[in-house]
Structures are given as structure tokens and as C-alpha cells.
Amino acid sequence: MGGARTSTAAARWPGRAAGLALSCHPGPVAAVTALACTLGVGAGLSPARLALVGAAVLAGQLSVGWCNDAFDAGRDARAGRRGKPAAEGAVPVRAVWGAAAVALVLCVPLSLACGLLAGTVHLAAVAAAWLYNLRLKATALSWLPYAVGFAALPSLVTLSLPEAPWPRWWAVAAGALLGVAAHLGDTLPDIEEDRAAGVRGLPHRLGATGTRLLLPVPLLAATAVLVLGPPGPVDARSVAVLVLAGAAALLGPVLGRWWRKAALAGAVAVAAADLVLLLGRGTALP
Numbered sequence: 001m002g003g004a005r006t007s008t009a010a011a012r013w014p015g016r017a018a019g020l021a022l023s024c025h026p027g028p029v030a031a032v033t034a035l036a037c038t039l040g041v042g043a044g045l046s047p048a049r050l051a052l053v054g055a056a057v058l059a060g061q062l063s064v065g066w067c068n069d070a071f072d073a074g075r076d077a078r079a080g081r082r083g084k085p086a087a088e089g090a091v092p093v094r095a096v097w098g099a100a101a102v103a104l105v106l107c108v109p110l111s112l113a114c115g116l117l118a119g120t121v122h123l124a125a126v127a128a129a130w131l132y133n134l135r136l137k138a139t140a141l142s143w144l145p146y147a148v149g150f151a152a153l154p155s156l157v158t159l160s161l162p163e164a165p166w167p168r169w170w171a172v173a174a175g176a177l178l179g180v181a182a183h184l185g186d187t188l189p190d191i192e193e194d195r196a197a198g199v200r201g202l203p204h205r206l207g208a209t210g211t212r213l214l215l216p217v218p219l220l221a222a223t224a225v226l227v228l229g230p231p232g233p234v235d236a237r238s239v240a241v242l243v244l245a246g247a248a249a250l251l252g253p254v255l256g257r258w259w260r261k262a263a264l265a266g267a268v269a270v271a272a273a274d275l276v277l278l279l280g281r282g283t284a285l286p
């Protein structure tokens with residue numbers, strides 16, 4: 001019976017290679033890598049250093065994504081979860097673990113080639129993300145690895161510069177807050193499914209309504225930190241971004257009653273606005 005389900009499900013996937021590629025969480029992998037590269041361009045990294053930072057973040061994200069699907073495969077299969085190649089038998093779980101290990105091993109020299117401190121900070125973030133997959137995802141501290149991971153990105157970038165300066169505090173704080181928002185927004189559409197499978201992270205403890213209500217808080221706090229954190233007068237453009245971000249942060253959860261992914265879309269819009277703020281004011285960077 002289980003075998004029949006697995007082989008029917010496997011037939012839905014175009015092949016093992018595609019199953020492996022899709023089990024890495026390609027959307028978040030691409031988004032976080034692009035975010036790091038954008039910060040790197042804004043910081044004025046040389047092309048070679050930018051390529052190293054991009055490769056290190058890509059390897060780290062691939063390792064985290066594959067580890068996540070491999071570790072969850074048994075539970076996802078028991079819950080009959082769709083869209084999970086390893087759980088559906090489209091790719092052997094062992095192959096996904098192998099890919100995660102290879103990506104992790106590659107991530108170490110790539111990170112350290114960005115600088116000893118830069119690499120150490122990035123590897124600590126990747127370790128936190130693995131800890132999320134293996135342990136913290138199902139606890140009230142599920143938000144912490146996201147906060148650590150996203151706070152580390154500006155540090156990885158500025159510490160990769162020739163002078164290796166630390167980033168401004170507000171860039172780190174905004175990263176941490178956006179990381180918490182990413183966790184809440186990412187989990188929101190699957191809360192009930194996850195709860196049924198026994199996952200009890202922070203969003204699952206709060207429930208869908210509580211999570212939807214909480215989501216605007218870190219989004220607005222991140223934007224406020226970026227607008228008010230840097231010394232000097234606040235310009236009209238920053239206030240406009242703050243107001244627009246506030247509207248998107250609040251509208252997303254409201255529209256979430258009708259469109260399942262509205263809160264996540266609102267969160268992405270605010271994160272994009274925050275990135276523009278960060279780059280426009282040059283605040284992240286020394």
C-alpha cells in the first residue's frame with residue numbers, strides 16, 4: 001500500500017536529478033543567495049570577492065535545504081505531504097543526505113576564503129540553520145536560527161571587504177528581525193499541516209491567527225530600525241518607505257483570510273523595501 005503510494009508519487013516527478021534539485025528548497029536558496037550578493041554589490045565587494053561570497057552562501061543554503069528535506073522525509077511521508085521529492089520517493093533519502101554533506105563540506109573552504117572572521121560568522125549561521133533542521137524547528141526557539149542566520153549576512157559581507165569592518169548595528173538588527181519575519185511568513189501557510197504532523201515551533205504554538213497578527217511586528221521593527229537607526233535627520237523618502245512598509249505589513253495578514261500566501265507576499269514586499277533602504281542609505285556598510 002505504502003509502496004504503491006510511493007511509486008505513484010515518484011511517477012509525478014520528472015526524474016531523480018530533478019527530485020534532488022527540487023528537494024533543496026530552491027526558492028529560499030535563490031532568495032538568500034541573491035540577498036547576500038545584493039548586499040555585496042552595495043558594499044562594493046570586488047567581483048572576485050562577490051563571487052566567493054555568493055558561492056559560500058549558495059553552498060550553505062543548499063546544505064541547509066537538503067538537510068531539511070532529508071531529515072523530515074520520514075515524517076513528511078507519514079503525513080502524506082505533497083511537493084516533497086524525498087518523502088514521495090522521487091529521490092532516495094540517502095542521496096539527499098549525501099548532497100547536503102557535499103554542499104556543507106564545500107561551504108567550509110568557500111566561507112573561510114572570504115576571510116577568517118567572515119567565514120567563521122557564516123559557518124556559525126549555517127550551523128544554526130542545521131540546528132533548526134535537526135532540533136529547534138519543533139521547539140519554541142524555532143525563530144532563533146533565522147534571526148542568527150539573517151543577522152549574519154551583513155557581517156559576512158562587510159567582513160569580506162579588504163579592511164574587514166563589522167557592519168553597523170542597525171543592519172545586523174534589521175537582519176535579525178527580517179529573519180524572524182521570514183520564519184513566521186514561511187511557516188504560516190503550512191501551520192495546520194505541520195501541527196498535524198506533530199511540529200511545535202513558535203508559529204505552531206501561536207496558531208495561524210496569532211502568527212498572522214505577530215508577523216507585522218518584526219517587519220515594522222526592521223523598517224523602523226533602518227529608518228531611525230542611522231544618525232542624522234530622517235529624510236522624506238525613508239518616511240515614505242516606512243509608511244508603505246507599514247501598509248504592506250498590515251495588509252498582508254488582513255488579506256490572508258482570502259489568499260493563503262498574502263501575509264508572506266506582504267512580508268516579501270517589506271523585506272524588498274528594507275533592502276532598498278539599506279542600499280540607498282548605505283547604512284549597512286562601513
Ligand SMILES: CC(C)=CCC/C(C)=C/CC/C(C)=C/COP(=O)(O)OP(=O)(O)O
Nearest residue numbers: 025064065068125126129132145146149150
Ligand atoms: C544565512 C543563513 C544560514 C540563513 C538560514 C536561516 C534558516 C534557519 C533557514 C532554514 C531554511 C529551511 C530549509 C526552511 C525549511 O523550513 P521548514 O522545515 O519549516 O519548512 P518545510 O516543512 O516547508 O520544509
